[in-house]
Amino acid sequence: xxxxLIVVGAGVTGLMTAKFLVDRxxxxxxxxxxxxxxxxxxxRCATGVRASFTSREHIKVMLRAIDLWPKLSKELGIKYxxxxxxxxxxxxxxxxxFREAVKFQNSLGVPTRLVTPEEVRExxxxxxxxxxxxxxxxxxxxxxxxxxSVTNTLTHLLxxxxxxxxxxxxxxxxxxxxxxxxxxxxxSLRADSVLVAAGDGSRRLLETLGVDLPxxxxxxxxxxxxxxxxxxxxxxxxxxxxxxxxxxxxGNFYIGADIPEVYDxxxxxxxxxxxxxxxxxxxxxxxxxxxxVLRYWTGYYDMTPDHHPVIGPVEGLEGVYVAAGFSxxxxxxxxxxxxxxxSYILGERPLVPEFERLSPGRFARGELIKEIAVFG
Ligand SMILES: Cc1cc2nc3c(=O)[nH]c(=O)nc-3n(C[C@H](O)[C@H](O)[C@H](O)COP(=O)(O)OP(=O)(O)OC[C@H]3O[C@@H](n4cnc5c(N)ncnc54)[C@H](O)[C@@H]3O)c2cc1C
Numbered sequence: 171x172x173x174x175l176i177v178v179g180a181g182v183t184g185l186m187t188a189k190f191l192v193d194r195x196x197x198x199x200x201x202x203x204x205x206x207x208x209x210x211x212x213x214r215c216a217t218g219v220r221a222s223f224t225s226r227e228h229i230k231v232m233l234r235a236i237d238l239w240p241k242l243s244k245e246l247g248i249k250y251x252x253x254x255x256x257x258x259x260x261x262x263x264x265x266x267x268f269r270e271a272v273k274f275q276n277s278l279g280v281p282t283r284l285v286t287p288e289e290v291r292e293x294x295x296x297x298x299x300x301x302x303x304x305x306x307x308x309x310x311x312x313x314x315x316x317x318x319s320v321t322n323t324l325t326h327l328l329x330x331x332x333x334x335x336x337x338x339x340x341x342x343x344x345x346x347x348x349x350x351x352x353x354x355x356x357x358s359l360r361a362d363s364v365l366v367a368a369g370d371g372s373r374r375l376l377e378t379l380g381v382d383l384p385x386x387x388x389x390x391x392x393x394x395x396x397x398x399x400x401x402x403x404x405x406x407x408x409x410x411x412x413x414x415x416x417x418x419x420x421g422n423f424y425i426g427a428d429i430p431e432v433y434d435x436x437x438x439x440x441x442x443x444x445x446x447x448x449x450x451x452x453x454x455x456x457x458x459x460x461x462x463v464l465r466y467w468t469g470y471y472d473m474t475p476d477h478h479p480v481i482g483p484v485e486g487l488e489g490v491y492v493a494a495g496f497s498x499x500x501x502x503x504x505x506x507x508x509x510x511x512x513s514y515i516l517g518e519r520p521l522v523p524e525f526e527r528l529s530p531g532r533f534a535r536g537e538l539i540k541e542i543a544v545f546g
Contacts (some may be wrong), residue, residue, distance in 0.1 A: 172360035173333075174198035175515065176352055177367060178340045178375060180207035182316070182501055183493045184367035185323040186508030187515075192330045194512060199332045200359065202352075204339035208320035210369040211500060214392060214469035216416055216424050218405045219502040220255045220311035221280045224271050225541045227478060228499070229278045230524040231506050238505035239314055246326055248318040249419045253403035255311035256285075256293055258454075260301045260410050268306050268409075271542075275308075282308045294402040297454050313405060315419055316501055340368070342378040343490070350489060363489040363515065370470040372494035381484055384533055385495040387470040389437035391429065393447060395461045397421030406454075413450045422464065425451055437468035471498040476538035481507060481528040483514055491515060492530055497541075 174196070177184040180203035188199050203209065219239060221232035243250035259265050268284065275282045285307045287299045293307060327334060335356075342353040343364055352359045366372050370387040398421050405416040412428035427447040429440065444466065452458045474480060474495035484490040491514060493507055500507075510520035520526065527539060 172349055172362060173200045174361065175200070175363050175365060176350075176359055176361040177201040177365045178352070179203060179210070179366070179368035179371070180324070180334060180336065181210045181212040181367060181369055182208075182319050182323070182504040183496075183507055184365065185320060185327065186504045187365060187367065187493065187511040188327050188332050189323050190508045190512035191515060192327060192332055194516065196512070196516065197331060200361070201327070201332060201334045202338040202340060202354065202359070203336045204371065206336045207324050207334065208316070211469050211472070211496075212316055212320050214467055215316050215501040216392065216405070216414065216426055217313040217316050217418065217501065218255065218311070218414075218416060219250075219314055220308055222255060222257075222275055222282050222306065222308040222311060223541055224274065225478065225539050226278065227524045227527050227539050228541055229275065229280060230522050231503055233279060234509070234522045235503050235506035236310055238509065239312075242505055243314065246318070246322040248322055249315040250312065252310055252312040253405070254293070255308040256290065256404040256406045257306040257308075258290065258299075258302050258406060258408050259304050259306070260408075262303060264409055265304045268304075272306060280308070281310060282306050293404055294406055296401060296457065298456060299454075301453075307404070311405065313416060313418070314501075319501070319504065340375055343375060344379070345487075363491065365491040365493065365511065365515070367493045369494065369500075370472045372472065372492065376484075376492065379484075379487060379490060381487065381490075381530070383480055383492070383495065383530060384475050385472050385480065386433040388433055388473050389431045389435060390426070390469050390471050390498070391437075391440065391443040391466070392424060392426045392469070393444070393463050393466040394418070395423040395425070395458075395463055398423070398461075408450055408454070411446070411450050413447065415451050423458070423461070433473070437470060439466055439468060471496075472500075473497045475533070477541040478528055478539045479503070479507070480530045481510065481525055482530065485529070485531045
C-alpha cells in the first residue's frame with residue numbers, strides 16, 4: 171500500500187515536519203532513517219538558537235522559529251531557554267562590521283546591541299575579558315535540548331499513528347505512475363510524495379532522481395566536559411577564532427572550534443581540535459584547565475554555496491520536497507522549517523515569505539543569498 175508521504179531522515183527537520191502535518195490532520199506518513207532518530211546532526215549539535223544573522227532570509231525564518239520554540243517547549247516538554255548569545259570581538263575591524271550588522275538586525279526586529287567589556291564580565295561571570303574590545307549581545311537567542319526535540323517529537327508522532335522505521339536506508343527514489351518508489355535495504359516503499367530531509371545524505375539521494383543540489387559535507391568537531399553548577403548563561407562565541415562555548419541544561423560545557431577541514435571527506439577526531447578548543451577557552455576561563463573532557467565527537471555541516479538551506483518543492487518534480495543544506499543552522503530553524511514544509515505539502519504558501527527565496531531552483535537561477543555570521 172502506498173503511503174501518502176515518506177519522509178527520508180528522522181532528524182529534527184523530518185520529525186518536526188511530520189509533527190506539523192499530523193497536527194493539521196494529514197495522516198499516513200512513514201518516516202525512515204538509515205540509522206536511528208537524531209543520529210545525524212541533530213544529536214551532535216550545540217543546541218544554539220538565534221536570529222542574529224546577516225541576511226534577511228535567515229533573520230525572518232529565525233524570528234518565526236523563535237516564536238515557535240516556547241510553544242513547542244510547552245507542548246512537547248522540550249527544555250528551551252532564552253539565555254542569549256554573546257559574540258566576543260577582539261579586533262577593531264570586527265567591531266565595525268558588527269556595528270553595521272546590529273543596525274541591520276535591529277531594523278528587522280532583532281534587539282542585538284554592542285556591549286562593553288564591563289558588560290561582558292556581568293553577562294559571563296569569571297571571564298577574563300582582557301582581549302575583548304567589544305561584544306554583541308543577542309538577548310532573544312538561546313538554546314533548546316536537542317535530545318528532547320528529537321525524542322519528544324518522536325513520541326508525539328508515534329502516539330498519533332505516524333510510522334517510524336529505523337535501520338532503513340533509502341538508496342534510490344524514482345517516479346512510478348503518479349507517485350514515487352523509494353528503494354531501500356528492506357525493499358521498495360511507495361508513496362504519493364517524498365520529503366528528503368536526510369542531512370548530509372540528501373545530495374546523493376536526490377541525484378538518483380536527477381536533481382543535483384550543490385550541498386557538500388564539511389567535517390565538524392565538538393566536545394563536552396563534566397557538569398558544573400550554572401556559571402554563565404549565554405552561548406559565547408569568539409569571533410576571531412570561530413569557536414564557541416555553551417553550558418548545557420545539565421551543566422556540561424559544550425565547546426566547538428573551527429579547524430581546517432576538507433569538504434566531502436570522512437570526519438575523524440583530531441588532536442588539533444582539542445588543542446585549539448583548550449587554548450581559546452582556557453584563556454577566557456582559566457578555571458577550565460581543571461575540567462575534564464568527557465566526550466569528543468565529529469559531525470558534518472551540510473553546506474551550500476550561500477550558507478542558506480534548500481527548502482521546498484523541487485521544481486519540475488511534483489511531489490518531491492527537500493529540506494537540507496542547513497550549513498550549521500538546521501536545529502534552530504527546525505520548527506519554522508517544519509511549519510513551512512507542512513504548508514508546501516498541503517498545497518499552501520509558507521507563512522514566512524522569505525522561505526520562497528530558499529527554493530532548490532535558486533542555484534540554477536543564480537539567485538544566491540549572502541550570510542556572513544557562520545562560525546564553528
Ligand atoms: C558540531 C555541530 C554543532 C552544531 N550546532 C548547531 C547549533 O548550535 N544550532 C543549530 O541550529 N544547528 C547546529 N548544527 C547543525 C544541526 O545539527 C543540523 O543542521 C540539524 O541537525 C539538521 O537536522 P536534519 O534533521 O536536517 O538532519 P540530520 O539531523 O542530519 O538528520 C538526517 C537524518 O537522515 C538520515 N539519513 C541520511 N541519509 C539517509 C538515507 N539515504 N536513508 C535514510 N536515512 C538517511 C540520517 O541517518 C539522519 O538521522 C550543528 C552541527 C554540528 C555537526
